[in-house]
Amino acid sequence: MAVMEEKKLLQTGIAEFYDESSGLWEDMWGDHMHHGFYEQDVTVSVSDHRVAQIRMIEESLRFAALSEDPAKKPESIVDVGCGIGGSSRYLAKKFQAKSVGITLSPVQAQRANALAASQGLADKVSFQVADALEQPFPDGQFDLVWSMESGEHMPDKPKFVGELARVAAPGGTIIIVTWCHRDLGPAEESLQPWEQNLLKRICDAFYLPAWCSTADYVKLLESHSLQDIKSADWSPFVAPFWPAVIRSAFTWKGLTSLLRSGMKTIKGALAMPLMIEGFKKGVIKFAIVTCRKPENVEIE
DSSP: OHHHHHHHHHHHHHHHHHHHHHHHHHHHHOSOOSOOOOOTTOOOOTTHHHHHHHHHHHHHHHHTTOOOOGGGSOSEEEEESOTTSHHHHHHHHHHTOEEEEEESOHHHHHHHHHHHHHTTOTTTEEEEEOOTTSOSSOTTOEEEEEEESOGGGOSOHHHHHHHHHHHEEEEEEEEEEEEEEOOOOTTOSSOOHHHHHHHHHHHHHHTOOOOOBHHHHHHHHHHTTOEEEEEEEOHHHHTTHHHHHHHHHTSHHHHHHHHHHOHHHHHHHHTHHHHHHHHHTTSEEEEEEEEEOOSSOOOO
16 A cells, blocks of 8 residues: 555656646747757757757667668557657657557646647547556557656556557567666666765656666566667767756746746756766666567567
């Protein structure tokens, strides 16, 4: 009962955090609620950031080696932790596919559906409130299972990965892009105390449960007999993101919007320098992990 109550409190906090903050984010940064992918050692202007967010989607697809062959493109997509639906709409248009997004935030789901309707995509894209750990879909439904920066919110990583594997169609691709902590060394059993303390402060601000490493994700995917498992540390490619978010927050427009958005959003904004510290000290890694579900192997 205590575990269930803790999960419920976490999910309520996540939903309320995004109910409060999504409008601010959209106003400042558009409909893609995730990091951008930046070329290294290049000066970045404000206008580059939205382009970089699209580049993040394209680079993720490229890393997963998703086929450009029209005959092999995904026809059905699930966006797990969809925000206000930026990825879903982009992928649906790119592949002429059907896409469904799930989020814990009623505000996000409503806004995502409204944006889909305004862009003429209501027949291809839909959004609903649902738990990523108990997805309301039958087994083997989606050719592409997409999780862009939602895994860090999952309190049960084995169940999360199990659900991604379950809803993937045979031969389907799974793409997970998420914040992780660094991989542990051979002689380490845990992170150092100062690293744990830093992550706890971030968790408290952004409604995150315990972190895991990229290696942990790989092991979980291996436990489901998934194929072509690949991972990479993309931290250097997202380095300009958090400083840019902080700069936008401390413009007049950003400050007035922040004050109107509520205490949860303000608390998150004040924790943004901790994310930069974590990246600079190598504690936080921005990871991508991709794989495919076997054509003929049943995932339990």
